[in-house]
Amino acid sequence: MSQVATANAEPIGITNLPNQRYKIVSKEGATFTVMLAGESGLGKTTFINTLFQTLLIPHQDNRNRFSKPIKKTVEISIVRAELEEKNFKLRLNVIDTPGFGDNVNNKNAWQPIVEFIDEQHSSYMKQESQPTRTGAKDLRVHACLYFIRPTGHTLKPLDIEAMKRIGTRANLIPVIAKADTLTPNEMLEFKKRIRAIIEAQNIRIYSPPIETDDQAAAEHAKQLIESMPFAVIGSEEEFEVDGKMVKGRRYPWGFVEVENDQHCDFRKLRSLLLRTNMLDLILSTREIHYETYRGLKMNGEVGSESPSKDSKRKSVDKFVDNPEFIEEEKRLKRYFAEQLRNEDQRFKQWKQNIHTEKNRLNHDLANLQGDMKRLEEEVTSLKQEKGYE
Numbered sequence: 245m246s247q248v249a250t251a252n253a254e255p256i257g258i259t260n261l262p263n264q265r266y267k268i269v270s271k272e273g274a275t276f277t278v279m280l281a282g283e284s285g286l287g288k289t290t291f292i293n294t295l296f297q298t299l300l301i302p303h304q305d306n307r308n309r310f311s312k313p314i315k316k317t318v319e320i321s322i323v324r325a326e327l328e329e330k331n332f333k334l335r336l337n338v339i340d341t342p343g344f345g346d347n348v349n350n351k352n353a354w355q356p357i358v359e360f361i362d363e364q365h366s367s368y369m370k371q372e373s374q375p376t377r378t379g380a381k382d383l384r385v386h387a388c389l390y391f392i393r394p395t396g397h398t399l400k401p402l403d404i405e406a407m408k409r410i411g412t413r414a415n416l417i418p419v420i421a422k423a424d425t426l427t428p429n430e431m432l433e434f435k436k437r438i439r440a441i442i443e444a445q446n447i448r449i450y451s452p453p454i455e456t457d458d459q460a461a462a463e464h465a466k467q468l469i470e471s472m473p474f475a476v477i478g479s480e481e482e483f484e485v486d487g488k489m490v491k492g493r494r495y496p497w498g499f500v501e502v503e504n505d506q507h508c509d510f511r512k513l514r515s516l517l518l519r520t521n522m523l524d525l526i527l528s529t530r531e532i533h534y535e536t537y538r539g540l541k542m543n544g545e546v547g548s549e550s551p552s553k554d555s556k557r558k559s560v561d562k563f564v565d566n567p568e569f570i571e572e573e574k575r576l577k578r579y580f581a582e583q584l585r586n587e588d589q590r591f592k593q594w595k596q597n598i599h600t601e602k603n604r605l606n607h608d609l610a611n612l613q614g615d616m617k618r619l620e621e622e623v624t625s626l627k628q629e630k631g632y633e
């Protein structure tokens with residue numbers, strides 16, 4: 245499905261993208277691919293529609309799926325949209341995975357998601373090796389929002405396994421769905437527990453970089469990190485509050501606002517995705533996740549693809565319970581972890597180099613401005629001497 249939506253009255257913030265770190269965004273705008281994962285009915289569709297202030301994804305019943313179902317447990321569908329705000333274009337791809345965890349046997353329900361992410365790297369790699377690369381299709385996932393059921397207890401083993409796998413391949417952002425169903429204290433405790441599990445299970449989640457040369461940005465990044473996993477409320481309905489229309493959910497006991505920091509972390513997550521960290525998500529996908537995949541593939545560490553999706557599917561099913569495969573997977577995981585550490589290091593070094601270069605350019609610019617001022621003064625005094633002025 246493809247559509248063009250023009251952000252209405254209230255800007256969603258994508259025009260901030262060119263102000264983000266490396267100013268590499270051109271007039272052509274940007275392409276951003278976000279994936280939604282998690283159990284069905286957790287409000288993934290509603291969240292995306294709330295985020296982009298438009299009915300981007302129709303709800304389950306009238307959804308028009310054009311992609312073939314990959315497996316019964318997960319049907320992956322792609323929604324493409326072009327958003328425009330103050331002449332800045334954002335080509336948005338939303339990879340929706342409805343039905344995740346619906347089956348009686350959910351073992352390996354994460355597999356199609358992980359395969360989808362890998363396939364995008366693989367497809368991009370193939371396109372990159374073609375003589376002409378114009379019009380290359382790029383669906384590499386820049387951010388995967390993983391929706392967690394607001395049980396208030398703990399993470400399910402399926403969530404842990406899925407998050408572990410996704411985190412090694414894409415920027416994983418854990419999200420607690422339907423935050424309005426927990427009290428603030430319950431939410432605090434739930435968040436603490438989830439953070440502890442993420443740490444204990446070595447789940448790799450996206451962490452916004454902390455800028456050393458910009459205190460306000462550093463504070464903001466710290467706040468984002470502290471808020472993880474983001475507790476969100478989604479709503480496609482608006483209600484009048486103090487004469488203003490606000491998005492929220494109305495209950496007999498009161499009204500919860502989507503954009504109220506006291507009620508949920510919607511604004512923080514929106515800021516991370518669309519205002520402050522979109523470029524970092526795009527760059528880290530390219531610099532860390534894609535390069536890691538590419539390195540593995542070049543070394544023959546990732547199996548070559550079978551001729552058809554069907555046969556690939558069968559071979560995957562055959563291998564998942566095989567002890568040799570499990571051992572191989574563990575080895576790959578270790579390799580991935582090491583590669584990610586190296587890439588992290590390289591990324592930090594790269595950031596540092598850019599910072600140094602920026603300072604040098606600023607310094608040169610200041611010198612040039614000084615020279616220019618001096619020359620102007622000389623010209624003025626010469627003119628005065630010659631009586632031109």
Ligand SMILES: Nc1nc2c(ncn2[C@@H]2O[C@H](COP(=O)(O)OP(=O)(O)OP(=O)(O)O)[C@@H](O)[C@H]2O)c(=O)[nH]1
Binds near residue numbers: 286422424
């Ligand atoms: N209480 C509450 N309900 C919500 C919230 N967000 C969505 N819902 C409701 O949850 C139901 C499911 O929402 P969807 O957005 O369709 O959920 P989904 O995760 O996309 O579901 P699938 O497409 O089946 O995977 C709807 O009735 C929504 O109105 C929320 O933040 N709080």
